[in-house]
Amino acid sequence: MRIITTLTLLFASILLQAAVPDEVAAVAGRYAGMAFNGSNMDPVVTVLAFDAQGRFAGTYHVDDEVQAYEGRLSNLVQEGERTFTLEWTDRFGEGFAWFEFNSDYSAFTGFWTNVDAEDQFPWNGRRQ
Numbered sequence: 001m002r003i004i005t006t007l008t009l010l011f012a013s014i015l016l017q018a019a020v021p022d023e024v025a026a027v028a029g030r031y032a033g034m035a036f037n038g039s040n041m042d043p044v045v046t047v048l049a050f051d052a053q054g055r056f057a058g059t060y061h062v063d064d065e066v067q068a069y070e071g072r073l074s075n076l077v078q079e080g081e082r083t084f085t086l087e088w089t090d091r092f093g094e095g096f097a098w099f100e101f102n103s104d105y106s107a108f109t110g111f112w113t114n115v116d117a118e119d120q121f122p123w124n125g126r127r128q
Contacts, residue, residue, distance in 0.1 A: 019054030024078055026105040031125025035112065037062055046125045048073070058086065073097070088112060097123060 027048045035044040043063040051057055058073025071090030079085050082101040088094060096117065099110035106127045111120040 020050050021078075023081070024076070024084075025050065027076070027084060027099075027101060027108075029105075029127045031108065032128050033108075033123070033125030035060075035062060035123040036121035037064060041122065044123065044125070045128075046073070046123075048076070056086075060088070060090075062090075099123070 028050055029048060031046045031048070033044055033046065034041040036042075037044075042065070045061045046058065047060070048056070048058045056074065056076040058076070060071045060073060062069055062071070069091055071088055073086050073088055075085075075087045077085050079098075080100075082103070082105070084099050084101075086097050086099070088097050093114060095112060095114040097110060097112040099108040101108045107125065109124045110122075112123050113120055
């Protein structure tokens with residue numbers, strides 16, 4: 001029975017690795033940076049992660065001058081070699097973001113927009 005359990009866990013691990021391509025999995029990490037918020041740039045910590053089933057689940061924490069707040073990131077889509085789009089949601093609304101990572105995935109530059117995509121606002125991060 002132990003051998004079957006071990007083999008099942010090993011097989012599940014292999015499937016998970018195959019479910020998330022290396023160039024997508026490379027974005028996983030914690031990034032400290034800045035994002036335009038209100039009328040200026042504020043510190044933001046962006047966390048990009050995958051759960052045990054290979055589903056993307058991200059968060060961000062903005063240190064606003066008035067009150068810090070959290071947001072969720074979802075629907076990560078690879079658009080180019082190191083370029084990704086995703087959706088953001090927080091207490092102020094929802095919209096889209098575009099991140100371009102450097103060659104070793106240690107940093108990204110990009111922007112966020114509201115749902116109407118009328119304006120683009122800077123968002124960046126460096127892996128911690």
